[in-house]
Amino acid sequence: MILPLGSMGAPQPDAPARIGADGSVAAVPGGSGATPLVELRGVTKTFGDIVADDDVHLAIAEGEIHALLGENGAGKTTLMRVLAGLTRPDDGDIRWRGAPVHIGSPADAIGLGIGMMHQHDMLVSTLTVEENFELARPRPPLALGLADTRGRVAALTQRYGIDVRPDQRVETLTVGQRQWVNLLRILDGPEVRLLILDEPTASLTQSERDDVFRTLRHLRAGGVAVILIVHKLGEVFEIADRATVMRAGRVVATRPVAETSKEELAALMVGHAVETRLAGATKAPGEVILSVAGLQTTGAARDLVDVSFEVRRGEIVGVAGVDGNGQRELGECLAGIRRPSAGRIEVRGGDVTGTTPPELTRLGVARVPEDRQEHGLALGLRIWENIHLGRSASRHLVRRGVVDTARARRLAADLAARFDVRAQDLEHPVGELSGGNQQKVILARELGDDADLVVAMNPTRGLDISATQFVYEQLAAARSRGGGVLLVSFDLDELLGICDRVLVMSGGRIAGEVSGAGADRTLIGMLMGGEHHVVAGDVAL
Amino acid sequence: MAAAGRMARATAINGFIVLLGLVVSGTLLALTGADVAAAAEALVGGSIGSPEAIRQSLVQATPILIAGLGVSFALRAGLVNIGADGQLYMGALFASVVAIFGPQLPWPIASIVMLGAALVGGFLWGALPGWMRARLGMSEVITTLLLNFVAFWIVSWAVHDPIRDPLGGGYPWTPEVPDAARLPALRMGGLIIPSGILLGLAIAAVISFVLHRTQFGFELRVLGDSPAAARWSGIPVSRRIVAALAISGGLAGLAGAAELAGNQLRLSDFFSPGFGFTALVVALVGRATPSGTVAAALFFGALAAGGGSMERVAQVPASTGLVVQGTVIAILVASRSAAARSLASRVRRLVARPRVGVA
Ligand SMILES: Nc1ncnc2c1ncn2[C@@H]1O[C@H](COP(=O)(O)OP(=O)(O)O)[C@@H](O)[C@H]1O
Numbered sequence: 001m002i003l004p005l006g007s008m009g010a011p012q013p014d015a016p017a018r019i020g021a022d023g024s025v026a027a028v029p030g031g032s033g034a035t036p037l038v039e040l041r042g043v044t045k046t047f048g049d050i051v052a053d054d055d056v057h058l059a060i061a062e063g064e065i066h067a068l069l070g071e072n073g074a075g076k077t078t079l080m081r082v083l084a085g086l087t088r089p090d091d092g093d094i095r096w097r098g099a100p101v102h103i104g105s106p107a108d109a110i111g112l113g114i115g116m117m118h119q120h121d122m123l124v125s126t127l128t129v130e131e132n133f134e135l136a137r138p139r140p141p142l143a144l145g146l147a148d149t150r151g152r153v154a155a156l157t158q159r160y161g162i163d164v165r166p167d168q169r170v171e172t173l174t175v176g177q178r179q180w181v182n183l184l185r186i187l188d189g190p191e192v193r194l195l196i197l198d199e200p201t202a203s204l205t206q207s208e209r210d211d212v213f214r215t216l217r218h219l220r221a222g223g224v225a226v227i228l229i230v231h232k233l234g235e236v237f238e239i240a241d242r243a244t245v246m247r248a249g250r251v252v253a254t255r256p257v258a259e260t261s262k263e264e265l266a267a268l269m270v271g272h273a274v275e276t277r278l279a280g281a282t283k284a285p286g287e288v289i290l291s292v293a294g295l296q297t298t299g300a301a302r303d304l305v306d307v308s309f310e311v312r313r314g315e316i317v318g319v320a321g322v323d324g325n326g327q328r329e330l331g332e333c334l335a336g337i338r339r340p341s342a343g344r345i346e347v348r349g350g351d352v353t354g355t356t357p358p359e360l361t362r363l364g365v366a367r368v369p370e371d372r373q374e375h376g377l378a379l380g381l382r383i384w385e386n387i388h389l390g391r392s393a394s395r396h397l398v399r400r401g402v403v404d405t406a407r408a409r410r411l412a413a414d415l416a417a418r419f420d421v422r423a424q425d426l427e428h429p430v431g432e433l434s435g436g437n438q439q440k441v442i443l444a445r446e447l448g449d450d451a452d453l454v455v456a457m458n459p460t461r462g463l464d465i466s467a468t469q470f471v472y473e474q475l476a477a478a479r480s481r482g483g484g485v486l487l488v489s490f491d492l493d494e495l496l497g498i499c500d501r502v503l504v505m506s507g508g509r510i511a512g513e514v515s516g517a518g519a520d521r522t523l524i525g526m527l528m529g530g531e532h533h534v535v536a537g538d539v540a541l
Numbered sequence: 542m543a544a545a546g547r548m549a550r551a552t553a554i555n556g557f558i559v560l561l562g563l564v565v566s567g568t569l570l571a572l573t574g575a576d577v578a579a580a581a582e583a584l585v586g587g588s589i590g591s592p593e594a595i596r597q598s599l600v601q602a603t604p605i606l607i608a609g610l611g612v613s614f615a616l617r618a619g620l621v622n623i624g625a626d627g628q629l630y631m632g633a634l635f636a637s638v639v640a641i642f643g644p645q646l647p648w649p650i651a652s653i654v655m656l657g658a659a660l661v662g663g664f665l666w667g668a669l670p671g672w673m674r675a676r677l678g679m680s681e682v683i684t685t686l687l688l689n690f691v692a693f694w695i696v697s698w699a700v701h702d703p704i705r706d707p708l709g710g711g712y713p714w715t716p717e718v719p720d721a722a723r724l725p726a727l728r729m730g731g732l733i734i735p736s737g738i739l740l741g742l743a744i745a746a747v748i749s750f751v752l753h754r755t756q757f758g759f760e761l762r763v764l765g766d767s768p769a770a771a772r773w774s775g776i777p778v779s780r781r782i783v784a785a786l787a788i789s790g791g792l793a794g795l796a797g798a799a800e801l802a803g804n805q806l807r808l809s810d811f812f813s814p815g816f817g818f819t820a821l822v823v824a825l826v827g828r829a830t831p832s833g834t835v836a837a838a839l840f841f842g843a844l845a846a847g848g849g850s851m852e853r854v855a856q857v858p859a860s861t862g863l864v865v866q867g868t869v870i871a872i873l874v875a876s877r878s879a880a881a882r883s884l885a886s887r888v889r890r891l892v893a894r895p896r897v898g899v900a
């Protein structure tokens with residue numbers, strides 16, 4: 001198993017993990033014999049007609065990291081909420097160290113030593129970090145002791161090497177820092193024996209994720225059990241001891257990680273075998289479709305410095321890099337919502353520097369934004385309206401300012417069917433769809449007209465395995481019909497898996513370029529870390 | 542079809558809330574020792590009991606409907622227009638200057654010109670905070686609120702001095718709007734319908750069309766739902782913000798002209814008893830939809846008319862109408878809270894217990 005690149009962040013002594021880096025589980029109790037820390041027996045939970053969890057049995061051993069896998073809607077979150085006292089099951093019981101327990105409220109769970117970090121963070125943005133700690137810890141009224149909290153928060157952040165001040169407002173934190181606050185808030189409480197993390201890594205960068213994993217290993221060494229819900233199979237093999245796969249509310253299998261494979265887990269999740277890699281390009285790349293020369297910005301969070309590259313027809317070009325090294329700014333320039341201060345962007349030889357999004361759409365440039373819920377969709381509007389969004393310039397959908405709604409609906413229905421959007425009908429708000437289906441709505445809108453150039457930013461972030469696979473297929477389809485694709489991603493496995501070439505960004509520059517298949521990860525890591533002076537000569541084409 | 546079902550449910554729920562509001566306020570009234578039965582009779586009689594009562598209710602509903610539609614329109618674009626009262630005053634000012642001091646035109650041209658002038662006055666008074674928001678980044682909540690005072694004092698000065706009626710017995714008000722510019726009442730099968738309310742209904746229909754059938758309205762709704770998505774899809778956000786607030790203000794200005802030419806006939810500095818603020822309530826209660834705003838305006842208009850009659854007939858203070866109004870608003874707001882929703886879902890679950898254990 002290839003381990004991901006080491007973090008470029010603050011060095012920390014690795015916890016004395018008792019599990020080898022190869023994921024061997026010899027030392028882990030939880031097989032036969034030892035009493036599990038917690039055991040769910042026959043847990044069933046229904047919501048109206050939906051059976052979220054169906055007679056689920058699950059045993060977690062002390063000191064193990066247990067991955068919980070499954071497609072969106074498989075029932076993972078609901079099951080964990082039962083453990084955390086947030087959802088009352090219809091049926092089934094729970095044993096804690098062999099003894100039956102009743103977890104009727106979050107307080108019961110905390111009392112046992114169960115802490116849960118939620119899929120959607122529950123911090124109050126307008127409050128400070130320490131105030132959020134205060135909120136999490138119920139105490140008698142009038143016993144506010146912020147000074148005391150401040151000391152605890154400071155100690156915790158120091159201990160885990162987190163660069164967050166107690167009096168900092170949560171809204172000023174990065175996604176990764178927020179995640180840390182969430183985690184530390186749980187560790188701040190009474191001693192945690194079972195830590196539940198619901199998709200904690202979905203929006204983290206690789207180095208942030210590495211830091212979290214290091215902490216989990218440390219906790220495991222102290223005997224804490226961890227249930228980790230993730231979608232990326234690579235992460236399972238990197239950190240977990242055992243993995244349980246759920247499908248449609250049922251547990252399909254529990255496997256020691258050392259005795260299974262990505263292919264097996266993927267197949268268990270979706271119920272049939274899946275391709276985890278795309279076939280490479282079949283044809284040699286054609287003419288240049290996107291050409292970027294000397295691009296610069298000013299006033300951005302990370303300014304671009306002399307960024308130049310080309311994308312040709314029939315190739316997928318990746319952009320790798322640690323979050324915050326100019327990828328977002330590059331994407332925004334290409335999407336027509338940020339004006340570069342210098343340089344030139346050409347599509348099929350025509351200058352499009354500083355042009356508007358509708359003009360780009362007309363030119364066949366598809367843009368998949370990084371944050372689908374913020375930038376890509378108007379969540380309160382209907383599905384068909386979101387497909388119409390930004391397409392008004394095309395196909396005579398608008399005549400003299402009046403929308404031909406019948407035609408727009410028909411077109412949307414057509415695209416939704418082609419892109420496999422699963423929805424009752426297109427009249428529902430798009431916000432009611434799952435993340436994967438929301439992404440399909442964006443793909444349907446952007447790629448539907450056989451886009452010539454696709455600029456996609458982290459398009460698979462937080463998606464489950466089928467939805468991720470779907471996105472890859474669509475990008476590959478754009479390539480094979482002769483389009484060019486630029487894929488910005490923080491996921492190196494993804495980039496190396498589907499890209500023909502990968503550009504590495506660092507400090508707002510293109511630090512170097514490697515070919516997709518068989519690329520040297522160490523080299524990429526050095527490029528990402530800004531070591532391009534040393535190695536650029538060896539890799540740049 | 543789903544939309545029709547949702548609408549029917551919303552109507553039923555709102556009807557229930559109104560009823561609850563009436564019961565609660567009736568109880569409060571009973572506690573003060575008033576004759577509740579007589580008050581209720583006066584309330585109903587004074588709002589829908591006779592053709593004249595209905596006319597009164599519609600007259601009361603007209604300005605809050607038209608201004609309420611303006612507020613709703615801006616809300617759909619994510620903009621909170623608290624300045625409808627000032628825009629209404631500016632509209633009425635432009636209207637009275639043109640109608641009273643401009644060339645005397647024949648009916649209906651005089652009416653149309655006057656309404657157009659009001660539209661322009663309100664439009665400008667709405668465009669200003671729109672521009673401040675789009676270009677200077679100033680919150681429209683504050684600017685529209687403050688511009689209310691500016692508009693009020695401009696009108697107050699005007700009616701005290703330059704456009705004061707010399708024969709007005711010393712009151713700070715303008716002469717009456719000439720006959721040719723007034724909005725007539727129409728007789729329809731025994732009912733007397735002020736034409737201002739018909740204007741309001743027509744505007745509601747137009748707004749509904751604009752919001753749901755035009756690209757412009759679509760873009761405003763995207764903007765209201767997600768400014769970031771609007772920017773990403775290339776909607777000219779600044780221009781849309783100015784346009785939405787200008788149109789919102791224009792409608793409030795039109796409300797001023799409708800009140801002027803359909804009811805009070807003179808502009809004074811006690812012209813609006815807070816129409817613009819009632820309009821805000823109407824828009825919020827109507828959930829910023831044209832049909833909801835119509836329903837809410839008619840209800841609040843009826844309450845205002847009925848409240849007046851309660852005072853006259855049942856010797857209950859007219860402010861009782863305000864109590865009913867406040868109670869209904871409080872219940873409406875509470876009914877939309879998260880707590881109420883979870884209560885409702887619990888009730889639903891109790892009513893329809895799922896068959897647990899059935900595979
Ligand atoms: N509060 C709820 N009300 C109704 N349905 C729910 C609720 N929570 C979850 N569900 C449904 O239960 C199923 C399992 O959801 P969840 O546990 O969130 O899955 P996962 O976390 O594996 O994606 C889904 O079909 C989901 O729509």
Ligand SMILES: [Mg+2]
Binds near residue numbers: 077119
């Ligand atoms: Mg979940």
